Amino acid sequence: MATCTGWHALNCFSRKSTINLRIIFFFAVFVKMANTKVPEVRDITRIERIGAHSHIRGLGLDDALEPRQVSQGMVGQLASRRAAGLILEMIKDGHIAGRAVLIAGQPGTGKTAIAMGIAQSLGPDTPFTALAGSEIFSLEMSKTEALSQAFRKAIGVRIKEETEIIEGEVVEIQIDRPATGTGTKVGKLTLKTTEMETIYDLGSKMIESLSKEKVQAGDVITIDKATGKISKLGRSFTRARDYDAMGAQTQFVQCPEGELQKRKEVVHTVSLHEIDVINSRTQGFLALFSGDTGEIKSEVREQINAKVSEWREEGKAEIIPGVLFIDEVHMLDIECFSFLNRALESDLSPVLIMATNRGITRIRGTNYQSPHGIPIDMLDRLLIIATSPYTEKETRQILKIRCEEEDVELSEEAHTVLTRIGQETSLRYAIQLISTAGLVCRKRRGTEVQVEDIKRVYSLFLDESRSSQYMKEYQDSFLFNETQSAQMDTS
């Protein structure tokens, strides 16, 4: 067993990090030793993937709710963003229940981006539940049950609860790594207060989160015993005289007193759905036969509603209405819409945001045509926000933001060509080309994506219209080409 102390050791052994990053890291440690000021050691423990909307950090509005042209990853769509900002204020206010908003627009005009922007600006405490319209169709659960669960997931209840925490100053962290290099890591953590000292055994998950939080000897930390969440309170005053490289933001705190394990009241937010699940579990051996999920009886829901409103009157709990976002809402059928009509009337319903890219089309489950595939009576309850296609300038700006997000450098001409492609084919296609062109560029050891790289990927990957063109020309040589009559039902 190789034994090491401190989080430096932890990170060195982290097999997830690439060789490249490891070199950066060792270099950083070296600089730290030389006691010069380091701007920031690159965080190697954070591995995030880049999603389609990971550049969105908010709605990009100023304090007067006026949209800025380019802000927080949002570009253009000024009117719809301003409208979304007003809806956001209404949600934050929390008094209005059961309003519904529809975001309608052509594909690739930023409908989901606006919803994501709302979610980001709401902050972590307001529940935001997102689902796609087709998610509610399941064999295990009825459509209305799935919808009511989604509704209740979007209502939060802030409540005080007692939890057991461990609070103390770190004396020593010791991580044992199996000599073979594989297998689970085990470790010991010694914590102390002014009165006592205790040694704890650490599991692999705890070791990981200790290294993620960069906990070292001399830090004062709290550990939530039930969830294993670690938070750093600061450094102990007794370590204030250590000549160690530390940032200006390091806080010094007193070593805690008394017992290491304490019961503390914490405020946390749970959704109504979670309370339902806790209370619906049948006791004893019956729990074996009924699974954890499945349908929740309406009596249980009624009881919970009564209990929650009782808590609210007593001042024990606070209700935080959140947002339910249903993407591709045209996939819902007539039964779901009539259920939504009714559900929106309840005073315990969240703000409902829906998005669709359909025009006048058939309502699922009927033979009637209706705008957006939504019945007229439902449409009448909605505030509708329209998104419009992006202009050339805006497309250019979005592509620039995406390049930054994906860490690809684009030359001026390549940027112009890509913007052109985005305008003539689709924005999504142009965004797809960024990462592929970036790879082509890296393979030829270039640093900046040139027009040739774009041309190359443009010839390699067909966009939608060129692919359709190709199909029209060569459909005779494809399989099953004679069954032209069977059209796909997408409405």
Add this chain to the structure above:
Amino acid sequence: MVVSRNFCIMAVQCWSDILKTSKKTALICDGKRKIHYLFTDGSEMAEEYDMNTDALVSRRLRSKNNLGGQGQWRTEVGETSHNAMPSVDSDTISENSSNPLFARKDTKSSFRWRVRNISYPMDTYNVSVETAERCCIIRTTNKKYYKKFSIPDLDRCQLPLESSALSYTHANNTLIISYKKPKEILALEQELMRELRKLKGTNDGDVDCKTQ
């Protein structure tokens, strides 16, 4: 003084009334009389008495938590169901086996706590009664061990804590703390024992617990 005496008797009465109104299920197995109490507020208590000596072996309590879910069993008397070999591959944090273990084990005449696996000399310890906070505190001069504990039996009956009733010794790596039971408690326990004997206990292990 008379008033406070009367008040004490009333409080003792109160707890014994709660015990009386609770639904009780008795079960005899492994030479132990096991009693399950279900109180009117939904919380539960499980006690185990030795059949030969009538000594309380274990007492656990559980109550519904805020959100309506079932809480964890809290051990008040007896060993915590701490497996001797904590699994190495557990993901979370747990106390190392080298730490002192704290458990309560009563005798007929006194409440008694044992701190096992603690090897400092006798003069290290300082056990005191904090009357204001209604608890006892174990301190060590070398700042290695500290424990604050209350006596729930006295709290339930709202009896005062007295320093004179407390004593402690250390032998065989174990610190033993005793607190002499006041006579109200002794009377209550005798009465309870009489009641429990009357309960019809089944000898079978598999039995429907009608209070659940």
